Amino acid sequence: SQQGEEDPQALSIQEGENATMNCSYKTSINNLQWYRQNSGRGLVHLILIRSNEREKHSGRLRVTLDTSKKSSSLLITASRAADTASYFCATDASYTQAGTALIFGKGTTLSVSS
Amino acid sequence: EPEVTQTPSHQVTQMGQEVILRCVPISNHLYFYWYRQILGQKVEFLVSFYNNEISEKSEIFDDQFSVERPDGSNFTLKIRSTKLEDSAMYFCASSERHWPELNTEAFFGQGTRLTVV
Numbered sequence: 338s339q340q341g342e343e344d345p346q347a348l349s350i351q352e353g354e355n356a357t358m359n360c361s362y363k364t365s366i367n368n369l370q371w372y373r374q375n376s377g378r379g380l381v382h383l384i385l386i387r388s389n390e391r392e393k394h395s396g397r398l399r400v401t402l403d404t405s406k407k408s409s410s411l412l413i414t415a416s417r418a419a420d421t422a423s424y425f426c427a428t429d430a431s432y433t434q435a436g437t438a439l440i441f442g443k444g445t446t447l448s449v450s451s
Numbered sequence: 452e453p454e455v456t457q458t459p460s461h462q463v464t465q466m467g468q469e470v471i472l473r474c475v476p477i478s479n480h481l482y483f484y485w486y487r488q489i490l491g492q493k494v495e496f497l498v499s500f501y502n503n504e505i506s507e508k509s510e511i512f513d514d515q516f517s518v519e520r521p522d523g524s525n526f527t528l529k530i531r532s533t534k535l536e537d538s539a540m541y542f543c544a545s546s547e548r549h550w551p552e553l554n555t556e557a558f559f560g561q562g563t564r565l566t567v568v
Contacts, residue, residue, distance in 0.1 A: 369530075370556065372559075377540075377561050378561055378562070379542060379559045379560055380494065380559040381540060381559070382556040382557065382558065382559075409476075415534040425494065427494075438484070438496035438499060438507065438509065439486075439494075439496060439501040439557065440496065441486075441493050441495070443492070443493050444492065444493075449500055
C-alpha cells in the first residue's frame with residue numbers, strides 16, 4: 338500500500354532557523370498533503386500539492402514535490418517556538434474505485450527552542 | 452471558522468462494552484471519515500462515508516465497527532465489543548468534496564481518546 342514516510346523522525350532547532358522535513362511514498366499519487374499535530378490534539382491541514390505541481394508556498398511554508406523520486410519536502414522558514422509539533426505527510430490512496438482515503442506517514446517531531 | 456467537533460474528548464470503557472463516538476462534521480460538507488491513531492503510531496484510515504453509505508473501508512474496520520449518520524448533523528462510530536487494542540485516539544474528518552476530484556482538504560476534529568481497560 339502507499340505510505341508516506343517522513344524523515345527525520347525528530348528534529349530539534351533554535352528559533353529563527355529553518356526546518357526541513359522529507360517524505361517519501363511508494364506508488365503514484367494524485368496529491369500529497371502535509372498536516373500538523375500538536376501534542377495530543379487534532380490534525381491541522383497545512384498545504385496540499387497536486388501531482389502536477391512542483392512547488393507550493395503558504396506563508397512560511399514551502400512544499401516541493403518530486404514525483405520521479407516519489408518524495409516531498411516541507412520547509413518551515415524562520416521557525417518559532419509555536420511551530421513545535423509533529424508534522425505528517427499524507428498521500429491519497431484508493432482502496433476501491435468508490436473513493437479515496439489518506440495514508441499518513443509516521444511523522445516528524447519538530448522541537449523549536451527559544 | 453467552522454470546525455469538526457467530537458464528543459467526548461476522552462472515554463474510558465471496559466473491555467467488551469460498546470462505545471459510540473460522536474462527531475458533528477462541518478455543515479456543508481458531504482464526505483465524512485473516521486481515522487484512528489494508536490499512541491505513538493501512524494494515523495490510520497478506518498472508513499469513509501458519503502450519501503448515507505460507506506464509500507470504502509480499511510482492513511481495520513471489521514464487523515465490530517459501524518458508522519451511522521442518525522440525523523442531519525451527527526456522524527457516529529460504534530465499536531460493538533471493545534478490545535484492549537482498540538485503545539487509541541479516534542479522529543473524525545469531513546470534506547466538502549472528495550479527493551481527488553477537486554483536491555480539497557479534510558478538516559479533522561480534535562479527537563476522542565478511547566481507553567479500553
